[in-house]
Amino acid sequence: MAKHETPLLDQLESGPWPSFVSDMKQEADARAKNEKNIEYQVAQDNIEDLLGVLELSYNDCTTHWKHGGIVGVFGYGGGVIGRYCDQPEKFPGVAHFHTLRVNQPSGHFYTTDYLKKLCDLWEFRGSGMTNMHGSTGDIIFLGTTTPQLEEVFYEMTHKLDQDLGGSGSNLRTPSDCIGEARCEFACYDTQDLCTHLTMEYQDELHRPAFPYKFKFKFDGCPNCCVASIARADLSFIGTWRDEIQIDQEAVQAYVNGEIKPNGGAHAGRDWGPFDIQKEVIDLCPTGCMKYENGKLEINNKECTRCMHCINVMPRALRPGKDKGCSILAGAKAPILDGAQMSSMLVPFIKVNKENEYAEIKELIENIWDWWMEEGKNRERLGELMKRQGFQKLLEVTGLDPDPRMVQEPRHNPYIFWKEEEVPGGWDRDINEFRKHHQR
Amino acid sequence: MAFVSSGYNPDKPMEDRITDIGPRNYEEFYPPVIKKNKGKWLYHEILEPGVLVHVSESGDEVYTVRVGTGRIMSVTHIREICEIADKYCDGYVRWTTRNNVEFMTDSKDKLQPLLDDLKGRKFDGGSLKFPIGGTGAGITNIIHTQGWIHCHTPATDASGTVKATLDEVFEDFQNMRLPAHLRISMACCLNMCGAVHCSDIAILGYHRKPPMVDHAYIDKMCEIPLAIAACPTAAIKPKKVELEDGTTVNSVEVNQSRCMFCGNCYTMCPALPLADKEGDGLVLMVGGKVSNRISAPKFSKVVVAFIPNETPRWPTLTQTIKKIVEAYANDARKYERLGEWAERIGWERFFEKCDLEFTHHLIDDFRDPAYYTWRQTTNFKF
Ligand code: HEM
Ligand code: HEM
Ligand code: HEM
Ligand code: SF4
Ligand code: SF4
Ligand code: SF4
Ligand code: SF4
Numbered sequence: 001m002a003k004h005e006t007p008l009l010d011q012l013e014s015g016p017w018p019s020f021v022s023d024m025k026q027e028a029d030a031r032a033k034n035e036k037n038i039e040y041q042v043a044q045d046n047i048e049d050l051l052g053v054l055e056l057s058y059n060d061c062t063t064h065w066k067h068g069g070i071v072g073v074f075g076y077g078g079g080v081i082g083r084y085c086d087q088p089e090k091f092p093g094v095a096h097f098h099t100l101r102v103n104q105p106s107g108h109f110y111t112t113d114y115l116k117k118l119c120d121l122w123e124f125r126g127s128g129m130t131n132m133h134g135s136t137g138d139i140i141f142l143g144t145t146t147p148q149l150e151e152v153f154y155e156m157t158h159k160l161d162q163d164l165g166g167s168g169s170n171l172r173t174p175s176d177c178i179g180e181a182r183c184e185f186a187c188y189d190t191q192d193l194c195t196h197l198t199m200e201y202q203d204e205l206h207r208p209a210f211p212y213k214f215k216f217k218f219d220g221c222p223n224c225c226v227a228s229i230a231r232a233d234l235s236f237i238g239t240w241r242d243e244i245q246i247d248q249e250a251v252q253a254y255v256n257g258e259i260k261p262n263g264g265a266h267a268g269r270d271w272g273p274f275d276i277q278k279e280v281i282d283l284c285p286t287g288c289m290k291y292e293n294g295k296l297e298i299n300n301k302e303c304t305r306c307m308h309c310i311n312v313m314p315r316a317l318r319p320g321k322d323k324g325c326s327i328l329a330g331a332k333a334p335i336l337d338g339a340q341m342s343s344m345l346v347p348f349i350k351v352n353k354e355n356e357y358a359e360i361k362e363l364i365e366n367i368w369d370w371w372m373e374e375g376k377n378r379e380r381l382g383e384l385m386k387r388q389g390f391q392k393l394l395e396v397t398g399l400d401p402d403p404r405m406v407q408e409p410r411h412n413p414y415i416f417w418k419e420e421e422v423p424g425g426w427d428r429d430i431n432e433f434r435k436h437h438q439r
Numbered sequence: 440m441a442f443v444s445s446g447y448n449p450d451k452p453m454e455d456r457i458t459d460i461g462p463r464n465y466e467e468f469y470p471p472v473i474k475k476n477k478g479k480w481l482y483h484e485i486l487e488p489g490v491l492v493h494v495s496e497s498g499d500e501v502y503t504v505r506v507g508t509g510r511i512m513s514v515t516h517i518r519e520i521c522e523i524a525d526k527y528c529d530g531y532v533r534w535t536t537r538n539n540v541e542f543m544t545d546s547k548d549k550l551q552p553l554l555d556d557l558k559g560r561k562f563d564g565g566s567l568k569f570p571i572g573g574t575g576a577g578i579t580n581i582i583h584t585q586g587w588i589h590c591h592t593p594a595t596d597a598s599g600t601v602k603a604t605l606d607e608v609f610e611d612f613q614n615m616r617l618p619a620h621l622r623i624s625m626a627c628c629l630n631m632c633g634a635v636h637c638s639d640i641a642i643l644g645y646h647r648k649p650p651m652v653d654h655a656y657i658d659k660m661c662e663i664p665l666a667i668a669a670c671p672t673a674a675i676k677p678k679k680v681e682l683e684d685g686t687t688v689n690s691v692e693v694n695q696s697r698c699m700f701c702g703n704c705y706t707m708c709p710a711l712p713l714a715d716k717e718g719d720g721l722v723l724m725v726g727g728k729v730s731n732r733i734s735a736p737k738f739s740k741v742v743v744a745f746i747p748n749e750t751p752r753w754p755t756l757t758q759t760i761k762k763i764v765e766a767y768a769n770d771a772r773k774y775e776r777l778g779e780w781a782e783r784i785g786w787e788r789f790f791e792k793c794d795l796e797f798t799h800h801l802i803d804d805f806r807d808p809a810y811y812t813w814r815q816t817t818n819f820k821f
Binding site: 008009010011012013014015016017018019020021022023024025026027030039040041044047050054057058059060061062063064065066067074075076083097099103104105106107108109110111112113114115116118119120122123124125128129130131132133134135137142143147150151152153154155157158160161162163165173175177178180181182183184186189191192195198199202203205206222223224225226227228229230231237260262263264265266267268269271279283285305306307308311312314315318333334335336337338339341377378 | 440441442443444445446447449452453455456457458459460461462463464465467468469470473477478480481482483484485486487488491493501503507508509510511512513514515516517518520521524525530531532533534535536538540543562563564565566567568569570574575576577582583584585586587588589590591592593595596598599602603605606609612614615616617620629630631632633634636637668669671701703705706709714715716719727729730731732733734736738748750751752773774805806807808
C-alpha cells in the first residue's frame with residue numbers, strides 16, 4: 001500500500017515510453033521490502049515521499065523545493081547542491097534532499113562492475129534515485145541528507161576511485177561525444193582531451209574562483225553531437241584542412257543503389273532511388289562538388305567541411321588526414337542577455353597528445369586570466385566578449401585576426417583606433433596647426 | 440537505522456582525505472572491441488531502427504542497440520541494465536548524450552537474443568523498459584531538466600512533459616520516416632539547464648507573474664543588493680516598507696511592467712517567489728540546430744507563446760508538437776532540418792502549414808537581437 005495516493009502521477013504509467021513513475025515505484029517497493037537487509041542511512045520511505053511531493057506539485061502546479069542552505073564537502077566549493085522540501089512535515093523523508101554531481105567517465109562508457117558499486121553506495125547512503133545523466137554530463141545522485149555527504153564522498157574517493165563534478169562558479173564537468181571510440185567521423189580523440197583537461201584543471205573544477213560557470217565540450221566533428229557550439233564557453237570541434245578522402249568504387253556502389261545512403265538513416269520512408277546529383281552535389285552548400293562520367297570530384301579548397309556529403313556516403317567519403325580542431329568561444333543559455341552560440345576563435349589547431357595539449361592549455365589559461373581579471377560577477381565569457389569586444393579577446397590570446405573568425409566585416413566604421421596605430425601619435429601642437437588654419 | 444560510518448572522521452576531516460582525483464579513466468571502461476579499434480572505424484550502418492553496426496579497418500564489427508530511458512533512473516533499473524549487459528555484452532554498457540543506453544556486442548549472433556530480451560521487458564505499469572530506437576531520421580530521447588522533482592524555479596515539470604511528449608511521438612522514435620534528425624529538448628525555466636535554445640523543437644517552462652515580495656522576511660533571508668543586481672531588466676528597487684505591526688523594514692519594490700519573469704531574483708533571494716498555478720506554463724520554440732551540416736547552427740524561435748500546465752499529460756502541448764512534426768514530415772525535403780524547412784518556405788508559411796496562430800507575443804522586443812528578427816525587405820509571401 002503506497003504511503004501517498006498519486007492518482008495524477010499514476011496516469012503517467014501508461015503509454016509506451018519508459019515511465020519514470022513506474023521506476024520510482026519499483027524502487028520504493030524494493031526499499032520497503034529490503035530483501036538484502038540494508039541499513040539504510042536515509043529514510044527508507046523517501047521515494048514514497050518524493051512521489052508524494054511530486055503529486056502535490058501535479059495538483060497545485062507549483063514546485064515544493066526550496067533554494068536555501070549552503071551544503072558541501074570539506075574543501076570543495078561545488079559538486080553538491082543543497083535542496084529542502086517546503087512541506088517537510090508532510091514529506092519528512094525528503095525534508096533534506098541534496099544532490100551530488102559525480103564526474104562521469106568521458107564518453108559515458110561503463111563496466112557493470114563499476115555501476116553496481118555506484119548503485120550499492122547510493123542505495124545505502126542516498127535515495128537510490130539518479131539522473132543518468134545531468135544535461136552537463138555528470139552522473140546525478142538525487143537526494144540525501146547533510147550528514148551523508150561526507151560519508152558518500154569518503155566512500156567514493158576511497159573505494160571507487162571516483163570524484164565529484166562541478167557546480168557553482170567554477171569549471172563545470174567537461175563532456176565529449178563518443179568520437180574515435182566508435183565514430184568514423186572523429187577528427188581527434190575527444191575522450192582523451194576531455195579527460196586530460198578535466199584532470200589538469202581539478203582545482204578550477206572543485207574550488208570556485210571564477211566570475212561564473214565555465215564549460216568545455218568536445219565534439220569530434222562538425223556534426224556536433226554534444227552540441228558544444230551551443231552549450232560551452234569553449235567548444236572544441238574536430239575538423240581537417242586537407243582533402244576529403246574519396247573511394248570512387250564506393251561512390252559507384254552508392255550510385256548503383258548497392259549501399260544505403262546516409263548509413264540507412266532514412267530507411268523508414270521510400271524516398272525513391274538515390275540520386276547523387278540531387279542529394280549530394282546540389283545540396284553541397286558551397287557548390288564545390290561535381291559528378292561527371294562516373295567520377296566524383298571535390299574542389300576541397302572551396303569546401304567548408306559541413307559534413308553533408310560524408311554523412312550521406314560514409315563508405316565512400318572520409319574526412320581528410322590532416323586533422324585537428326576548431327575552437328569557438330562564448331556560448332551560453334539566454335540568461336541574462338539572450339542566448340549566444342560560440343564564435344570562431346581558432347579556425348584550426350592540431351590536437352597534440354604528445355605534448356599534452358600544451359597549445360590548447362596556453363590558450364585556455366590566457367582566456368581565464370582575462371576573464372578572471374575583467375569579468376563581472378555572474379558574467380559569462382560570451383558576455384565579456386560582447387562587452388569588451390572580440391578584438392580584446394585576440395589581444396589577450398595573442399591570436400592574429402583572420403577573416404575566418406567573422407561572418408562578415410563590421411557594419412560601421414566606428415573603429416577605436418589606438419594611438420600607436422596612427423602615424424605620429426595623438427600628441428599634436430595646436431599652435432603649429434593654427435599657423436595654417438585661422439581661428 | 441543506525442548511522443554507519445564510512446571511515447570518515449568529522450573531527451579530523453583532513454585525515455586520509457583523498458581529493459582532486461577526477462573521474463575514472465575512460466580506458467578502463469572500453470569494451471575490448473572498442474579499445475582495439477578506436478580511431479580505426481571505417482563506416483557505420485543502421486541495420487534497423489535502434490540497431491547500428493560499425494565496421495573497422497581491422498574487419499572487426501561492433502553491433503549497437505540503442506534504447507530509450509526516462510533519464511530519472513533508480514538503482515534497481517540500473518542494475519537491470521547491468522544484468523542485460525552482463526548477459527550479452529561482457530559487462531560493458533554506455534549512455535549517449537541524449538540519455539539513451541547503448542548495448543554493444545562484437546558478434547551478430549548475440550544481437551537477436553538481445554533484441555528479443557529487451558523487447559520483452561516492461562514496467563509493472565505497462566510501459567516499455569527498453570524501447571529500441573532513436574537512430575537516424577527520427578526523434579530520439581528528449582534532453583531535459585529537473586522540474587518539480589528537484590528544483591526551486593521550475594514553471595512546469597520536466598519528466599512529466601517529456602514522458603507525455605515521447606508517448607505522443609513514440610512512432611517516430613522507432614521509425615526513420617522524417618526528412619532529417621529531429622531533436623526535442625526540454626527545460627523547465629528560462630535558466631535552461633537543458634540548453635534548449637538550439638533544438639528543432641524546444642519545450643520551455645515559463646512564468647508569467649512577477650515575484651511576490653515577502654516583506655517581513657526579505658531582509659533576514661537575503662542580501663537585498665544581490666537580488667537587485669540579479670535582475671536583468673533592472674526591475675527591482677530598494678524600498679522601505681511599513682509592516683502591519685508598524686515596524687519599518689528594508690525591502691524591495693518590483694516594477695512589474697519591466698519583469699521578464701526570469702526568476703533570477705528568486706535564485707538569489709528566496710523571499711521573491713514567483714511560481715503560480717495560472718501564471719506558469721510552457722513556451723514552444725522550433726527550428727534550432729547545432730549541426731553544421733549544409734547550413735549553420737541556428738537558434739530556436741518562439742512559435743507558441745503560452746501553453747497552460749495541464750497535468751498530468753499536457754494534451755495541448757503534445758498535440759501541438761504532433762501537429763508541427765506532421766507538417767514538417769509532409770512538406771520538408773529529404774535532409775532538410777525543421778529550421779531549414781521553415782526558412783525555405785518562409786515563417787509566414789510555416790504558421791499556415793502548422794496551423795499555428797501568430798500573435799504579437801512572437802515579435803521580439805527584447806534588446807539588441809530583436810531588430811535582427813524583424814523583416815528588412817519587401818520580399819514576403821501572401
Ligand atoms: C542557501 C542555499 C542555496 C542553495 C541550496 C542554492 C542552490 C543552488 C543551486 C542548486 C543552483 C544551481 C546549480 C548550479 O548551477 O550550481 C544555484 C545556483 C545559483 N545560486 Fe544558489 N543556492 C543557495 C544560496 C544562494 C545564495 C545565498 C546565493 C546568492 C547570494 C545564490 C546564488 C546563486 C547563483 C548566482 C546561482 C547561479 C550560479 C550558477 O549557475 O553557477 N545561491 N544555487
Ligand atoms: C536550483 C536549481 C537548479 C537545479 C536543480 C539545477 C540542476 C542542474 C543539473 C542537474 C544540471 C546538469 C548538471 C550536470 O550534468 O553536471 C544543470 C545544468 C545546467 N544548469 Fe542548472 N540547476 C539549477 C539552477 C540553474 C541556474 C540558476 C542556472 C542559470 C543561471 C542554470 C543553468 C544551467 C545550465 C545552462 C546547465 C547546463 C546545460 C548544458 O550543459 O547543456 N541552472 N542544472
Ligand atoms: C556516423 C555518424 C554519426 C554518429 C556515430 C553519431 C553519433 C551520435 C550519438 C552517439 C549521439 C547521441 C545520441 C543519443 O543520445 O541518442 C548523437 C547525437 C546527435 N547527433 Fe550524431 N552521429 C552521427 C551523425 C550525425 C549526423 C549526420 C548529424 C546531423 C546531421 C548528427 C547530429 C546529431 C545531433 C544534433 C545530436 C544531438 C546532440 C545533442 O543535443 O545531444 N549526428 N550522434
Ligand atoms: S560529433 Fe562527429 S565525431 Fe562526434 S559522435 Fe558526432 S558525428 Fe561522430
Ligand atoms: S563537406 Fe559539405 S561543403 Fe564540403 S564538399 Fe561535402 S557537402 Fe560540400
Ligand atoms: S531549467 Fe530552471 S527550473 Fe529547470 S532545473 Fe534548471 S534552473 Fe531548475
Ligand atoms: S523575475 Fe527576473 S525580471 Fe522579474 S523581477 Fe525577478 S529578476 Fe527581475
